[in-house]
Amino acid sequence: xxxxxxxxxxREVEPGMGRETSERDSAALQRxxxxxVDDSAAPSLPSVTDAAVAGGRRIRRRRAVAxxxxxxxxxxxxxxxxxxxxxxxxxxxxxxxxAPPSDPPPSxxxxxxxxxxxxxxxxxxxxxxxxxxxxxPSAESAPPSPGFR
Amino acid sequence: xxxxxxxxxxxxxxxEFREFAEARQAHLRRSAYLLCGxxxxxxxxxxxxxMKLYAAWGRVRRDGNVEAYARTILTRVFIDQHRRGVWREExxxxxxxxxxxxxxxxxxxxxxxAALMELPPRYRAVLVLRFWEDWSVEQTxxxxxxxxxxxxxQSARGLRRLRQLLxxxxxxxxxx
Numbered sequence: 184x185x186x187x188x189x190x191x192x193x194r195e196v197e198p199g200m201g202r203e204t205s206e207r208d209s210a211a212l213q214r215x216x217x218x219x220v221d222d223s224a225a226p227s228l229p230s231v232t233d234a235a236v237a238g239g240r241r242i243r244r245r246r247a248v249a250x251x252x253x254x255x256x257x258x259x260x261x262x263x264x265x266x267x268x269x270x271x272x273x274x275x276x277x278x279x280x281x282a283p284p285s286d287p288p289p290s291x292x293x294x295x296x297x298x299x300x301x302x303x304x305x306x307x308x309x310x311x312x313x314x315x316x317x318x319x320p321s322a323e324s325a326p327p328s329p330g331f332r
Numbered sequence: 333x334x335x336x337x338x339x340x341x342x343x344x345x346x347x348e349f350r351e352f353a354e355a356r357q358a359h360l361r362r363s364a365y366l367l368c369g370x371x372x373x374x375x376x377x378x379x380x381x382x383m384k385l386y387a388a389w390g391r392v393r394r395d396g397n398v399e400a401y402a403r404t405i406l407t408r409v410f411i412d413q414h415r416r417g418v419w420r421e422e423x424x425x426x427x428x429x430x431x432x433x434x435x436x437x438x439x440x441x442x443x444x445x446a447a448l449m450e451l452p453p454r455y456r457a458v459l460v461l462r463f464w465e466d467w468s469v470e471q472t473x474x475x476x477x478x479x480x481x482x483x484x485x486q487s488a489r490g491l492r493r494l495r496q497l498l499x500x501x502x503x504x505x506x507x508x
Contacts, residue, residue, distance in 0.1 A: 212491075231379040231382060236349065236386055238380075239349075246387070
């Protein structure tokens, strides 16, 4: 890839950017790269293998320490969470959630569905108000108590 | 017994790595030189690359393509160091004297190298991988963690810029 003049170089500029580079370009560039890294120009440099091995060992050791540390941290976190969940006495000493007193005790056998349709829950009527709910006596319709007679 | 097996494994691993490093470090250094344009920086790049390669040697060896892996590390380390500004241009104490002799092969080589160093590091990396290492667009894209489309466009832009620079520099050299 030697262009002696600017015109020569400009003539070779690709019109399309996405176009594949031609074989000629590729070969010329490869030749130019080979010329740049011509061995004669390279100074005699020592081998880096020993330094690379030492550095690589250091990286591996550091990685091992880091992974051991993170494993330890995860284990410590797991223990902390487990202790926090179970509490000091464990699950046996802790009382279960209290059931409301009106609830029937849970039976082992499932209860058959009731034949009577569930009725509305009776609510106490306020003064001057008629609830209208069946089975709930209002102030007027209620039988007088024996004490009024 | 188990400990002894570990030592043996480690020794084999080191021997294999040393064989590879001794055989391939000259080529790696040349590629590094194309990327950074300085032999001592190229030496540092090669050492860092081999260091990282040794740290991952077991896995890389199992995967197979050690050579390609080494080149990928080299290019990534170069781009990464450039991004972090590890390398700065160094000022020289004296400006070299201008030569009035006609351009020689060496001079043209320097022109080419100067043009290459004018390119942004990423374009340089794409050109070196594509045309020096002879990698495909896909391989280059994978190594540089970019899309094949970006490799194509950066390669075309890099070539175009290189031609322009070479045209200018060659004109200057010829005009002297």
